[in-house]
Amino acid sequence: MEDLRVALFAGNYNYMRDGASLTLNRLVDYLERQNIEVLIFAPEGKKPAFKHNGKLIGTPSIPMLIPGRDEYRISTSFPNFAKEKLEEFNPNLIHVATPDILNSGAIKWAQENRVQLVGSYHTHFTSYFNYYGLNPIEFLIWQFIKWFYGQCTHVYVPSRSMIEELEEQGITKGLKVWARGVNTELFSPAKRDMEFRRSIGIEDDEIVVTFVSRLVWEKELRTYVESLKRVQAKNPKIRALIVGAGQAQKEVEEMLPNAHFTGFVTGEELARAYASSDLFLFPSHTETFGNVTLEAMASGLPCLVADAIGSKSLVNDGVNGKWAKKQDVKDFTEKLEWLISDENRLKKMGDKSREMAVEYEWDKINAGLVENYREAMELPKPQLKF
Numbered sequence: 379m380e381d382l383r384v385a386l387f388a389g390n391y392n393y394m395r396d397g398a399s400l401t402l403n404r405l406v407d408y409l410e411r412q413n414i415e416v417l418i419f420a421p422e423g424k425k426p427a428f429k430h431n432g433k434l435i436g437t438p439s440i441p442m443l444i445p446g447r448d449e450y451r452i453s454t455s456f457p458n459f460a461k462e463k464l465e466e467f468n469p470n471l472i473h474v475a476t477p478d479i480l481n482s483g484a485i486k487w488a489q490e491n492r493v494q495l496v497g498s499y500h501t502h503f504t505s506y507f508n509y510y511g512l513n514p515i516e517f518l519i520w521q522f523i524k525w526f527y528g529q530c531t532h533v534y535v536p537s538r539s540m541i542e543e544l545e546e547q548g549i550t551k552g553l554k555v556w557a558r559g560v561n562t563e564l565f566s567p568a569k570r571d572m573e574f575r576r577s578i579g580i581e582d583d584e585i586v587v588t589f590v591s592r593l594v595w596e597k598e599l600r601t602y603v604e605s606l607k608r609v610q611a612k613n614p615k616i617r618a619l620i621v622g623a624g625q626a627q628k629e630v631e632e633m634l635p636n637a638h639f640t641g642f643v644t645g646e647e648l649a650r651a652y653a654s655s656d657l658f659l660f661p662s663h664t665e666t667f668g669n670v671t672l673e674a675m676a677s678g679l680p681c682l683v684a685d686a687i688g689s690k691s692l693v694n695d696g697v698n699g700k701w702a703k704k705q706d707v708k709d710f711t712e713k714l715e716w717l718i719s720d721e722n723r724l725k726k727m728g729d730k731s732r733e734m735a736v737e738y739e740w741d742k743i744n745a746g747l748v749e750n751y752r753e754a755m756e757l758p759k760p761q762l763k764f
Contacts, residue, residue, distance in 0.1 A: 382470065489762040681731060
């Protein structure tokens with residue numbers, strides 16, 4: 379069997395720390411540990427957000443043109459110098475991860491050179507449109523996304539629910555689940571720290587309801603805030619712990635003055651914050667998977683999440699948490715009240731979360747992706763369609 383040589387194209391690989399960039403970095407780390415050669419092409423920012431894995435060829439880009447989201451970048455071309463690097467590398471598999479100009483150029487190159495082409499779907503772009511007044515162009519964006527992924531032999535998707543969503547949009551070719559993993563040694567109930575709780579003013583008998591994410595409104599922060607406030611009005615022992623940073627932080631601090639904000643944390647500090655909580659509330663409905671939900675589960679927390687793509691695929695309603703109607707503060711409030719009303723049930727749900735999370739180990743998941751790569755290598759190569 380031919381050795382794999384993978385060229386990976388992304389819209390963000392190291393300039394912003396988010397679920398997609400971390401997933402791709404874990405993949406590259408795994409590939410290199412399996413002695414599979416890989417070369418990455420992606421836009422670069424002025425300052426990387428973290429030390430990336432593998433060799434990265436930076437490509438031209440500009441800040442995203444959406445007001446308030448210029449931390450993200452948009453590729454502007456697949457330049458000749460990058461094409462030369464790609465030709466020198468001589469891949470036998472192209473993996474595209476973002477429907478943009480750079481990745482579209484990679485598709486054309488793969489077709490011209492008869493190199494196998496696969497894609498992965500990381501960001502449910504159209505779910506953000508309502509927040510930025512882009513609904514009028516949703517149809518056009520879906521047409522481009524359908525064209526983009528229609529070129530690929532396989533399309534790797536984080537969850538079965540996301541596959542169903544894409545199928546409804548007419549994307550049906552080669553869809554396969556590439557789930558996400560979690561470090562169950564780092565994220566563990568053993569990291570619970572009562573001294574940490576006390577140090578931030580939380581009493582031992584208080585119930586900590588935690589939100590972990592970038593602090594931007596499309597993560598449904600308002601639903602979290604309003605649900606907490608309504609429950610706190612009846613039960614003052616409910617406390618809010620908010621982990622992350624972002625443009626909405628100042629306003630959220632004003633809305634929840636008694637909440638504790640950790641700011642942006644990673645590693646052991648993040649693991650401690652999860653495990654020192656009692657319940658995870660994540661109302662976002664824009665996720666394709668829900669990495670933070672899986673980290674919360676590994677930390678032994680019952681989870682209250684939106685009945686939507688992403689976290690819903692991880693949480694079994696009534697078993698390790700509850701689903702609530704997306705953007706419905708009343709339903710989230712009622713489900714939160716139900717969860718905290720029985721301490722023993724809450725503990726059993728947290729134990730079940732941990733049990734379910736240990737099935738999601740990164741190496742096992744990425745090994746499955748490599749098997750999918752090898753399967754794709756046996757299928758017909760892409761034809762030139764540009």
